[in-house]
Amino acid sequence: MPINKLKTAAGALALAGSMAGAAVAPAQADEIRWKMPIAFSSNLPGLGSPSKYVAEQLKTASGGNVQVRVYEPGELVPPFDILEAVSNNKVSAGYTWIGYDQGTVPAVPLFAAVPFGLKPWAFTAWYYYGPGHKMLQEVYANKGFNVHAQLCGIIGPETAGWYSNPVDSLDDYQGMKIRFAGLGGKVLEKLGASVTMMPGGELFQALQTGTIDATEFSMPAIDQILGFHKVVKYNLFPGWHQPFTAQYMLINGDEWKQASEQQKALIETTCTAATMRGLAEGEYKNGKVLQGFQEKGVQANQIPRDVLRELQDVTREVLKQEAKKDEDFARVYESQQAFQETYQVWAKRAYLPADLGEKSAE
Numbered sequence: 001m002p003i004n005k006l007k008t009a010a011g012a013l014a015l016a017g018s019m020a021g022a023a024v025a026p027a028q029a030d031e032i033r034w035k036m037p038i039a040f041s042s043n044l045p046g047l048g049s050p051s052k053y054v055a056e057q058l059k060t061a062s063g064g065n066v067q068v069r070v071y072e073p074g075e076l077v078p079p080f081d082i083l084e085a086v087s088n089n090k091v092s093a094g095y096t097w098i099g100y101d102q103g104t105v106p107a108v109p110l111f112a113a114v115p116f117g118l119k120p121w122a123f124t125a126w127y128y129y130g131p132g133h134k135m136l137q138e139v140y141a142n143k144g145f146n147v148h149a150q151l152c153g154i155i156g157p158e159t160a161g162w163y164s165n166p167v168d169s170l171d172d173y174q175g176m177k178i179r180f181a182g183l184g185g186k187v188l189e190k191l192g193a194s195v196t197m198m199p200g201g202e203l204f205q206a207l208q209t210g211t212i213d214a215t216e217f218s219m220p221a222i223d224q225i226l227g228f229h230k231v232v233k234y235n236l237f238p239g240w241h242q243p244f245t246a247q248y249m250l251i252n253g254d255e256w257k258q259a260s261e262q263q264k265a266l267i268e269t270t271c272t273a274a275t276m277r278g279l280a281e282g283e284y285k286n287g288k289v290l291q292g293f294q295e296k297g298v299q300a301n302q303i304p305r306d307v308l309r310e311l312q313d314v315t316r317e318v319l320k321q322e323a324k325k326d327e328d329f330a331r332v333y334e335s336q337q338a339f340q341e342t343y344q345v346w347a348k349r350a351y352l353p354a355d356l357g358e359k360s361a362e
Contacts, residue, residue: 032066032263034092034255037077037085039100040200040247042070045221046282050153050247050274051095057270066263068093079199086250087145094250095152099182100197107139107328109182110336111149113158113242115315118340120154120244120279122347126339127151127246128272135335139328146253152271153247153278156286157239160303161216162207162228167236167301170310179203179215184241186318187311200226207231216241220293221285229293235300240311247278 036055040048051070058066071077077085082094083101098105099112111132118126126132128151136149161178174192185195198206204227206212214232216239217223229235249271256264294300303311323330 030258032259034068035071035076036068036093036095037071037075037082037091038094039073039079039082039096041072044225045285046153046155046278047218047222047247049281050278053277054152054249054270054274057273058266061270062266066266073199073201083145083147083250086252087147089252089254092252092255095247096250097245098149098248102182105139105143105145106322106326107332110329110332111136111246113182113245114336115184115187115241116312117243118336118343120156122343123244123246124154124275126336130339131335135332139332142328148251148253148256150249150251150268150271151246152249152274154275155219155245155278155282158216158218158242158245159220159223160236160239160241161214162223162232163214163234163236164232166234169307177213179206179212180241181216182242183318187241187315190314190318204228204231218245219282219286220289221282224289229296229298233298235293235298237300237302240303240308
């Protein structure tokens, strides 16, 4: 064969080989570049800080393939409008406390904070190893929202609120103007309180001007940053209305489908890490902050056990009423109650009483 024909044949074989290799090589996944408005300032420990952690870790772990830009509350989307914005693909993702959307998706507060519900680590057990994650996707789909929801942060109990005057009985809630979120707010409404909702950034001024008489927002490490102790001095415990508070990364459903399996796995893993770190951050900081509150004249009062029992009875009434109104609420609530019943068999026997951690008298 002439040399020029030999070269041509060799070139053709080489080209064919490279094309065959390209055919079997996995396609390079498109880069992710998402905007993510958040409902809480990223400087709030355990509540907003996981959003920043997730953005930084995704960029580093993916080598820049997955990048999520965080927008502080109100910069891009109002905090209470994140679900609609993500579902309609005005933004690709959002980070929020999904209990804000109970008006349009009645069952979502059960994934956000349940009065007298599961402790944070028990909730994650139900969410990850029980039906929780799958149920949440179904709840959104059943109400027509095009989102994928990923648990992406959790903190321990909130305080039961900050008050202008002491609360000695449930009668004190009659006529009280109070900011209270989620299902706990429905409980206080049943007790005669005038319950309102407003973002965390507006609460200090509302307390200061008397627009509201009281507010709950979060745990001591966060409430300190918002400055409630500078205005009112009665801080109530325990946080019966939110034994856990869970945050989620909401992702537009079409954007989630387009992500590669590797990208999805990275987002899921990073959010799981953020959930653990958010809980750890709050537990690390709260004791010292609460101790500081008491030194500043804040009265950290405990709700008497008999009053807690009354609150629990009212809560059960409210949850049963909500379950009658919405099929999704009913089945999620039933699932959580069934798990809580079996979990208590373990929890009551396994954990030391809290007061055993105190120094013994010398």
